Amino acid sequence: MGLAHVHWLLAGIDEIAAFRLVFRDDRTTDVRGTGRLVWHGRTLVWTPGGPYAHLRYTVAINRQRPPGTHFDSYATPDWIATRALHLFPEINVRFRTGVAAARARLRFRLPRGWHSATALAALPDGTYLVEEPGKRFDRPRGWLLLGRIARYRHTIAGLEVTVAVAPGSPLDVRGLFRLYGKTIPLLVGILGAPPPRLLIVSAPDPMWHGGLSGEDSFFVHGRIPIRSPDKTCSYLHELFHVWQPFHPSADGRWVSEGLAEYYSLALPYRAGRLSPQTFVRGLALFERYGRWGSDLTRTRVPAALNNSAPLVMHWLDHEIRRVTDGHRCLDDAVRSLAHEGGTLTTASFLRAINQAAGRDFTPLFRRHVYRGEPPPERAREDDAGVGH
Template sequence: MSLRQLPLLAVLLLLFVAPAYAAKRVDLDFNVKFVPDQDTAEVELLLEDGSVVRYLDFKLGDEGIYSDFQADGEGTWQQENGRGVWRPAPGKARLSYRVKVSHQRKSGRFDARMTDDWALLRGDDLVPSGRLDQQDGVRLISRLKVELPEGWKSVETGWPRIGKNRFRIDNRERLFDRPTGWILAGKLGSRRAKLGETDVTVAAPVGEGVRRMDVLTMLTFVWPEIQNVFPRDPKKLLIVGAGDPMWRGGLSGPNSLFMHADRPLVSENGTSSLVHELVHVFSRITDADRSDWISEGLAEYYAIELVRRAGGMSEDRYQRVREDLTKWSRKVDSLRTEHSTGPITARAVLLLQELDREIRQRSKGRHSLDDVARGLMRLDKVTTDDFINITETMLDGGSAVLDTRLLR
């Protein structure tokens, strides 16, 4: 290459590379202040330059957990039919409102709760989902800052920490980066470890009976196996827990999950609620068209299988688990439903175990159900037809296991 060609090459490189770095970066700060005596959180959105956003259209719902909206300056706020639209003013723009924190289900259990000493909730509720309309060539840089009441010690989220009680929110799959996933604040106890490339934190309010080291040990045990199936390395994973009257089970969220303090790491039926929720976090498989059996079935299948692969389950105990699943699901005649029940999930696990065996036999060990799961991870929403198509493409033909009335 001659020296005369170098300037032209540099120009061509700039033409292709520059657009990736030419986006205007504008700060969007979420400031949250917990107010325990009112069971609320005061939230404000601070936008560095309001002129770059035409509007933010929030889905507020009809439960009345959001109130006292105020837009500063020339900005406007319009609310009707369960939605609210913020049109920021040019220059520095601010929207503030209040959020009711504690949420009690029909069962009487809480999936979000605030006491005098701590708050446990999902960031999805602090900042509702919304449609963002912004100027082209703009990238919003989102951050979360939490102000704690007097006496509260710390706050944990599933996002990387960038300062005291400050976190960077960066979800490349969304235009509107908001602080989704579990948030725990107050008088806390925490245990931390580095697993693979992920910073793992297990945290709970002091005195809630959460066995943090037990959870961390279980995670260390199954981590290599779950990464083999779901090749993702989140920067951070947060696991939170608490006792009654919180929801007596597990609930997953982005980069985070909740487990009730009384849930065993491995239950008497041989499955692990912890690994079940971990599969949801890593796979991010969501379903549509009455296909909840897929996400719930895969989570429960791997809750058994990953413990088995890690050496935590003998063959005879594995067979007893299958017998229990068979008894539990004997009355199930279809897997198709919007919300999978325990018996339906149990029958789905049996089908997936049979399918894994079929794939391994027909491919002579080259493929397994793991390959199907990794294919499903690439889809936004998964249907039963998607599941069948991916499987049959891999098998280069129809599946005897999937040719069943259970999937109709």
């Protein structure tokens, strides 16, 4: 139990000279295949040596996520929750010149009564279409849930949402769809067109007690409520990360995390699912549990990224609205970043903020981003329309 047997079958691959496969850890064993296999540490150089080839290996599915005793990949007798990257290594392909890209399909062979849920497009023959944008040789991506699972599908604002639930997970699926019905249309207005599909994987212990995003998919532990005690929503936080059409650099991580957490509070409020008083309490909790006095562009402390950064986002939204007489807001800056795509940095975020505000916000960044000063309290009551 707890082993995945992976089998690659390749046909018509005269155009491929060699593969370079980089395995993440030592959980892959019994690697066999046609042609020539040469190991360099955890890197395998595979030269198929013909138009038809195969590669086989075994992967131990269970993977503990440090620190602690919980897992981000786990197998039980009734279900398996994992990510494709745990089963398929990083792939670099040396093609011969002047050839077309490869086509790939994924097929599962599962015990009787088991079903599969992936972030890939399902085909009529029971396989999944494997597409990796920008790559000539595609590999499966995103989260997978296999087993005696329940699957629920709903299309919201053009986004096909699948919620896959493992036995023992108490997720309120109906409540989640109600939330998404109100908030996904708002995200379309901020981030633009959604991904083609979204898979949400919900599983119980001993899986990681948190959320983990993947390509077109994410995992959230089944016992995490739709609204957390701090009034934010992990299901919106992870959705923002999956949807965002930009990738943070090292100094842009605070921006990505701050936006995801801020909108996980702000979107339910805008959708009428949080009262003004509850919204203000959520902002107050950001300040109480934030890590202040740290440079947000350099820190990796969770309290700074998950509490300080989103409160700074709220302050930026407040100040943009103030200086533009309510005509512009943080959404306008995020729309600009989403349209630009590419790498998200502190500098690119500041440019987008300045463009939205029509003035230079560098002094504000010095105080609240680089020196880590908490924003003034008055913005919370002003924006929510309530007092103490």
